Amino acid sequence: MDLTSKITRILRSLYKAYGRVPALKRSDPVDEIIRTVLSQNTSDKNSVPAFYALKRSFRSWERVLKADTGKIASVIKHAGLANIKAQRIKEVLAEIKRREGMISLARLEGMGLEESEGYLRSIKGIGPKTAACVLLFSFAKPVMPVDTHIFRVSKRLGLIDNDLTIEDAHKALTAMVPKGLIYRFHLGIIEHGRRTCKAARPSCEACVLYEMCGFKLKSFYRKNRRQ
Ligand code: SF4
Structure with missing residues (x-):
């Protein structure tokens, strides 16, 4: 699957899990x-x-x-x-x-x-x-702010390399995510990082992105689910 299709699938799954992201209300x-x-x-x-x-x-x-x-x-x-x-x-x-x-x-x-x-x-x-x-x-320009949730979840999903710095991640994700989807991606991935893909113990067993994720804890959870 190419990256654009993967991103589209991720956003569709996040929409089903968490609902529509609020419309952009431009701030000062x-x-x-x-x-x-x-x-x-x-x-x-x-x-x-x-x-x-x-x-x-x-x-x-x-x-x-x-x-x-x-x-x-x-x-x-x-x-x-x-x-x-x-x-x-x-x-x-x-x-x-x-x-x-x-x-x-x-x-x-x-x-x-x-x-x-x-x-x-x-x-x-x-x-x-x-x-x-x-x-x-504030200006609805297509740039991706990368916070700790976006940085972590994007790596786990294999969208960016593990050894990337946060500054490189900002450039890579800005270039990778289609312009019209940047705002939705930003809010959707933050929501996912807060609710499900938490830093210390991600809830992989309940994750809507499970099948698309290559994060290594996946096998740990899969093993545990069988028990
Ligand atoms: S499967 Fe686990 S590591 Fe991957 S996105 Fe979901 S919660 Fe995060």
């Missing part, structure tokens, strides 16, 4: 950057409330930029590494303001994919995952 790109900074090294359960607390407390990114780093850190403390994240948020906002004259990335809408990715990656503190999240979720 600056919001998306701050949300991603807050999500580093923690779960959504901690980072999402921190993001809304930040929005509620300061009401605008201009105010966050002018605020004391310690005050920002205290508002986002539930996201962990609060001092480092507060500093990073201020630096990113300051750089956007320096380049654009205001805290807005609306100008990226008119840029090509490579140019907009290069622009974002040249801002200190914005790595490949953050840039890809902004491009996909």
